[in-house]
Amino acid sequence: MMARIREVIASHGELGIDVNSVADDEDLYKLGLTSFATVQVMLGLEEAFDVEMPEHLLNRATFSSLSQIQSALAQVVTA
């Protein structure tokens, strides 16, 4: 799952850095993730994992790090 999350961040996050060098719990906003790009990341994740993120997860905290994204997705992705 984490590898696919990194792919989505790489293509939608507009971070301008190698996402493979980002630690799981590094603050993505400090690395330059903007609010607009966060929305694109959300849409990219929904497409990649074929899910719709529920409203209570559509907030800044959910996308603050790779591990936060992974926990959020684990709540919605069915095995």
Place this chain on the structure above:
Amino acid sequence: MDKQLTFLDQLFAEGLLIETGVPGLYGRNHTFEKIVAGFERAVAAYATEDQAESVHFPPGMSRNTLSSSGYLKSFPQLAGTVHSFCGSDHDHGVLLRQLANGEDWTQGQVATDLALTPAACYPLYPMIAARGRLKETGALFDLQSYCFRHEPSEDPARMQLFRMREYVRAGTADQVLDFRETWLERGRHLMTSLELPFEVDLANDPFFGRGGKIMASGQREQGLKFELLVPIANSGGPTACLSFNYHQDHFGKTWGIETSNGETAHTACVGFGLERVTLALLRHHGFNLADWPSEVRGKLGLG
């Protein structure tokens, strides 16, 4: 059974607002405009020492500028475009037949180069960018215009065409945050002296859609927007009459505005809803200006 008159009904009955048949689109009478002018004077009095550059744009702006601004990413539901008839004699005949038959005649209208201005400062940013790098002390502007937001409502404080007075600061993050803090203080002082009940709270803009929830969350968590709210006519809660907005480097990046040392500029603005404050004054002090507290009349220069 007597029907309880809404605040809007009362405003119509007093002649302060004039119905046009479209919710949120009203004429204003002389008394209403006297209050608006008084409030503008009261606001300007706080800013005299700032020496802001006063700029006036009409309530329309370049459609290209609106497209480039990013407004449609966040608020597509609020934007207004201007369309016109650009057809031939034959097309004119079709239009007239549609009108005569009470049919929809708008399908033939074509988008012009104009859009309606959603916030007074939108036409300002490309102007700032065109001037080149900011000076060391940044820049400060004073603007006022009618703005359009497509949100028809029976709440008189939610008009579709309304006036916004703004002060806009461009510079470093520290400069613009300092500006915002100054206006938070001034805003509190102003509304206290107008004897209006208010609270200042963290807020977010009405970003569209599911993605908008993320945007709103980000705006709140970073403390980018504060509003000064006064109860007016909305049963859902008090109405934002002033807003204090920190844009970080959004407009700086969008328009290529640079500080004196070539970094992307930050911007912030304070907005005053002129009709909203006027309605708040009418709501809390009554429809008869002669009965208003003398200090409030004095503050507004109403004699």
